[in-house]
Amino acid sequence: MRHKLRRSRALSVVVALATLMAACSSRSVPTLEDAGPDTVLCRWHTMNSGTTEDLWAIWGSGSHDVFVVGTVGTILHFDGSSWSPMTGPPKRIVALWGSGPTNVYGVAFSSGENVYRYDGSAWTVGRSGAYGLLAVWGSARDDIYAVGSSTTIVHLERGKWYSVSDHDQVDLFDVWGTSPDNVYVVGSEGTAIHYNGSSYRREDTGVSDSLRAVTGLGAKVYALATGPQSYLLNHDNDQWHRIDLPQARQQSLVKSMGSWGRELVLLGIDVGLLLLYDGQTWREESTGVAVNLNRMWSPGPDEIFITGDKGTILHYYCPP
Numbered sequence: 001m002r003h004k005l006r007r008s009r010a011l012s013v014v015v016a017l018a019t020l021m022a023a024c025s026s027r028s029v030p031t032l033e034d035a036g037p038d039t040v041l042c043r044w045h046t047m048n049s050g051t052t053e054d055l056w057a058i059w060g061s062g063s064h065d066v067f068v069v070g071t072v073g074t075i076l077h078f079d080g081s082s083w084s085p086m087t088g089p090p091k092r093i094v095a096l097w098g099s100g101p102t103n104v105y106g107v108a109f110s111s112g113e114n115v116y117r118y119d120g121s122a123w124t125v126g127r128s129g130a131y132g133l134l135a136v137w138g139s140a141r142d143d144i145y146a147v148g149s150s151t152t153i154v155h156l157e158r159g160k161w162y163s164v165s166d167h168d169q170v171d172l173f174d175v176w177g178t179s180p181d182n183v184y185v186v187g188s189e190g191t192a193i194h195y196n197g198s199s200y201r202r203e204d205t206g207v208s209d210s211l212r213a214v215t216g217l218g219a220k221v222y223a224l225a226t227g228p229q230s231y232l233l234n235h236d237n238d239q240w241h242r243i244d245l246p247q248a249r250q251q252s253l254v255k256s257m258g259s260w261g262r263e264l265v266l267l268g269i270d271v272g273l274l275l276l277y278d279g280q281t282w283r284e285e286s287t288g289v290a291v292n293l294n295r296m297w298s299p300g301p302d303e304i305f306i307t308g309d310k311g312t313i314l315h316y317y318c319p320p
Contacts, residue, residue: 186211261301
């Protein structure tokens with residue numbers, strides 16, 4: 001659990017709180033009234049987004065600078081106190097990444113203008129291309145990758161976008177890495193591509209299902225596979241190994257995956273529900289809302305933002 005507690009003035013309060021927390025199966029915690037006036041509890045909070053549009057991609061440079069996109073033209077910004085709408089591109093942005101508050105990129109799944117950049121004051125066109133894009137990630141301000149349909153991989157280097165792939169029938173759904181010479185791309189038909197800083201190499205995953213997401217947990221790399229069943233692939237010693245979801249959740253169509261502290265977070269299991277994995281053990285956690293959850297972004301081990309349908313933005317944090 002990520003319960004952060006301020007030292008209580010009375011031992012009885014601590015004992016009472018420990019008893020209540022032991023009874024909890026997730027981060028669902030007792031109220032401040034239950035625990036005592038000096039106890040600070042981590043909690044889920046439903047934020048006021050100011051919209052009823054379905055919300056998807058999310059990224060931030062910190063807890064006080066977070067961007068969210070939804071349906072066509074919907075872009076929101078959080079300044080640490082409230083969400084406000086932004087004037088953005090006339091297309092639906094499907095993924096976000098940035099190196100800081102004045103260098104944020106969004107990509108669109110469309111031909112023509114499909115990369116946009118926010119410079120701290122306005123969104124402008126960053127690139128046009130023939131193939132739609134689905135994901136974006138970078139290791140630095142001038143080292144950014146975007147991937148999409150027909151095996152599209154484009155790379156921003158020294159201020160210019162380069163196409164670095166031969167187009168075929170494989171669609172690429174996600175890109176993530178740890179450094180300029182350790183980048184992973186995943187896509188349909190079990191596709192996994194690794195970039196080592198000088199060349200791209202397709203890896204044998206041993207599966208034919210679509211790989212929808214890729215991220216890291218500690219030193220390990222994980223991909224999310226969806227097909228007749230949803231499962232994970234773990235990259236270890238230059239090989240991919242399958243990790244099954246709990247049996248009751250194997251038929252769930254998982255939407256997305258991210259990392260939060262020492263756990264992977266899978267969204268789309270059920271309305272308002274998260275499935276978490278620490279590399280050994282699975283557990284479920286209810287967020288307390290009855291809507292579909294879509295994407296997540298975490299600024300640290302004790303905080304996470306999650307987007308969902310009907311304008312939902314959830315925030316889990318530990319008050320100071």
